Amino acid sequence: MSEAAQLNMDATAGRINSAALDVALQGEGAACYQLVKSRGLFADVSVFVSATQLQQMQGVISAVERVVNNDKWIIDNGQPATGNRCAKGVFYGYDFHLNAEGAHLIEINTNAGGAFLNRVLIESQRTLPGDAVSLPGLDTLFVEMFRREWQLARGEAPLGCIAIVDEQPEQQYLYPEFLIAQRQFERAGIRAVIVDPAELRGCDDGLYLGEQKIDLIYNRLTDFTLQQYPVLLQVYLNDQVVLTPNPEHYERYADKRNLARLTDADELRDLDVCENDIATLLAGIPHTFVVRSDLENRLWSDRKSLFFKPCFGYASRGAYRGEKLTRRVFGEILQAAYVAQQLAAPGERAIADDVTLKYDVRCYVYDGVIQLVAARLYQGQTTNFRTMGGGFAQVRRLG
Numbered sequence: 580m581s582e583a584a585q586l587n588m589d590a591t592a593g594r595i596n597s598a599a600l601d602v603a604l605q606g607e608g609a610a611c612y613q614l615v616k617s618r619g620l621f622a623d624v625s626v627f628v629s630a631t632q633l634q635q636m637q638g639v640i641s642a643v644e645r646v647v648n649n650d651k652w653i654i655d656n657g658q659p660a661t662g663n664r665c666a667k668g669v670f671y672g673y674d675f676h677l678n679a680e681g682a683h684l685i686e687i688n689t690n691a692g693g694a695f696l697n698r699v700l701i702e703s704q705r706t707l708p709g710d711a712v713s714l715p716g717l718d719t720l721f722v723e724m725f726r727r728e729w730q731l732a733r734g735e736a737p738l739g740c741i742a743i744v745d746e747q748p749e750q751q752y753l754y755p756e757f758l759i760a761q762r763q764f765e766r767a768g769i770r771a772v773i774v775d776p777a778e779l780r781g782c783d784d785g786l787y788l789g790e791q792k793i794d795l796i797y798n799r800l801t802d803f804t805l806q807q808y809p810v811l812l813q814v815y816l817n818d819q820v821v822l823t824p825n826p827e828h829y830e831r832y833a834d835k836r837n838l839a840r841l842t843d844a845d846e847l848r849d850l851d852v853c854e855n856d857i858a859t860l861l862a863g864i865p866h867t868f869v870v871r872s873d874l875e876n877r878l879w880s881d882r883k884s885l886f887f888k889p890c891f892g893y894a895s896r897g898a899y900r901g902e903k904l905t906r907r908v909f910g911e912i913l914q915a916a917y918v919a920q921q922l923a924a925p926g927e928r929a930i931a932d933d934v935t936l937k938y939d940v941r942c943y944v945y946d947g948v949i950q951l952v953a954a955r956l957y958q959g960q961t962t963n964f965r966t967m968g969g970g971f972a973q974v975r976r977l978g
Contacts, residue, residue: 583627583977584679586708590929593625593707593975595700603703611758618752620964621700622972624930625707626938626954628677630978633712635682636942637949639863640673642856643687643841644947647831651850665731666821668828669724669797670694673942676925683923684864685939686888689824689833690799693971694721694943695759697953700973709975713951721760722767724945725823729795732821738794740770742786744811745799748773752964760797776800781810785819795821801893803829835890835918838867865921872913879909890916928956930968940974 586592600621604612615621646652672691676683698717714720729738741764743757751757757773764771772788779786779793786793796811804826805812814820831837840846842864847857870878870887878885882901889897899908900922925937936956942949956969964970 581629581977583629583632586627586977587926587928588935590624590931590934593627593709594623595621595625595704595973596706597623599703599705600700603699607699607755607759607762611755611762614755614758615696618755618964619967620696620753620755620970622930622936622954622956622968622970624928624956625704625709625973625975626926626928626940626956627709627975627977628712628940628952630976632677632682633952633976635863636673636675636684636940636952638859639675639682639684640942640944640949641947642859642863643673643684643832645856646841646847646850646852646860647837649850649852652831666728666823666825666828667731667946668824668832669728669945671824671828671832671944673944675940675942676923677938677940678924678926680923682863682940685886685920685923686835686838687832688893689803689828690801691941691943692753692756692799693941693953693955694951695756695763696753697943697951697971697973699759700953700971701951704973707973707975709977711951712949712974712976714948717951718763719767720950722763722769724950725764725769725795725797728823729821732818733794738769740772740791740793741795741797742779742788742793743771743773743797743799744776744779745773747775748799751799757799776808776811779810781814781819786810786814793820795823798822798824803833803891803893835867835888835892836869838864838920839869839918842866842868865923867918867920870912870915870917870919875913878913878919882909884922885919886922887912887917887919890918928954928972930956934968936966936969938972 604615668689670691672688674686676685701711701713745751761771815822841860882904885901887899925939927935928938929935936958938954938956940954943951952974954972954974956972958966
């Protein structure tokens with residue numbers, strides 16, 4: 580057993596300094612602090628990973644980036660035509676399960692939440708074993724990432740106002756990080772507003788909140804095609820606002836059907852992907868394939884070794900572990916848009932005597948570069964923030 584695995588099984592190892600975290604959260608404002616404390620967003624322990632595991636994750640991420648940015652990676656998933664193509668897309672989340680067989684990429688998200696919260700956690704913890712897995716100066720780095728998104732689309736024009744957009748934002752479980760993001764932008768001299776899309780109106784010269792023109796949208800909506808938001812879709816298609824992440828980012832990376840393409844050796848060879856990258860992808864992504872009705876018998880027979888995910892889902896909604904499927908739900912899956920993925924067991928972290936939680940590891944990536952790595956501790960079938968003692972956990976590198 581590796582040193583990282585041994586420490587993960589020791590509930591006394593890597594316990595965070597809760598007082599220091601409280602002080603850091605209080606520095607983000609009283610409202611943010613009270614919300615975080617009421618929702619239990621952070622675990623009490625860190626998660627340890629080895630240098631080898633980090634190298635494996637970086638290898639898979641780099642291979643994926645090369646493939647999806649290949650000119651032959653044709654996107655034809657019925658998404659809307661694209662507006663501005665310049666923006667890279669902020670806070671991609673590459674989610675991994677780590678186990679004795681290595682690091683396994685289970686999905687890619689293009690609007691991954693939690694980066695601002697984990698920035699506060701990382702900056703508050705300085706004395707734990709191992710090294711925090713993050714680039715230095717995240718406060719500045721995040722703001723510069725959004726400035727770069729703007730500059731890629733608009734050059735040297737001034738960035739005046741960012742809108743952090745989600746449905747009923749104050750009701751969102753991760754609303755505290757919207758507050759942190761808003762404060763961070765404003766400290767950098769950029770006006771920031773947190774808004775529901777219904778509050779925005781499109782005009783001939785752009786997008787407005789009241790009399791305030793919106794330059795850039797930090798998109799936290801989960802309708803990734805914007806079909807439910809015609810005002811936003813139109814200003815995006817007209818290139819009247821910089822939207823990040825945008826529908827093309829989702830289509831290129833996060834549509835679950837892409838996982839099937841990334842584990843199809845024949846298609847990868849047709850794309851002229853090099854053999855080293857093909858080997859990396861096949862080893863680092865559990866085999867995934869699109870569910871079809873003609874595969875019914877095979878899927879039912881193999882269900883205990885499979886995980887079923889909706890092609891257009893998010894936050895584990897509609898996802899099922901095969902061994903828990905009923906015939907009724909299985910029949911619904913066959914009629915819907917799903918992929919089936921080989922099970923890759925998540926890691927485990929002891930948090931108290933005789934209490935062990937599962938964890939996954941999220942790499943927050945911008946333009947192919949890992950900015951920080953965090954874990955999420957949970958209990959049950961999928962990641963959640965309702966498990967006592969669970970939540971975001973700092974990742975510490977050993978070796």
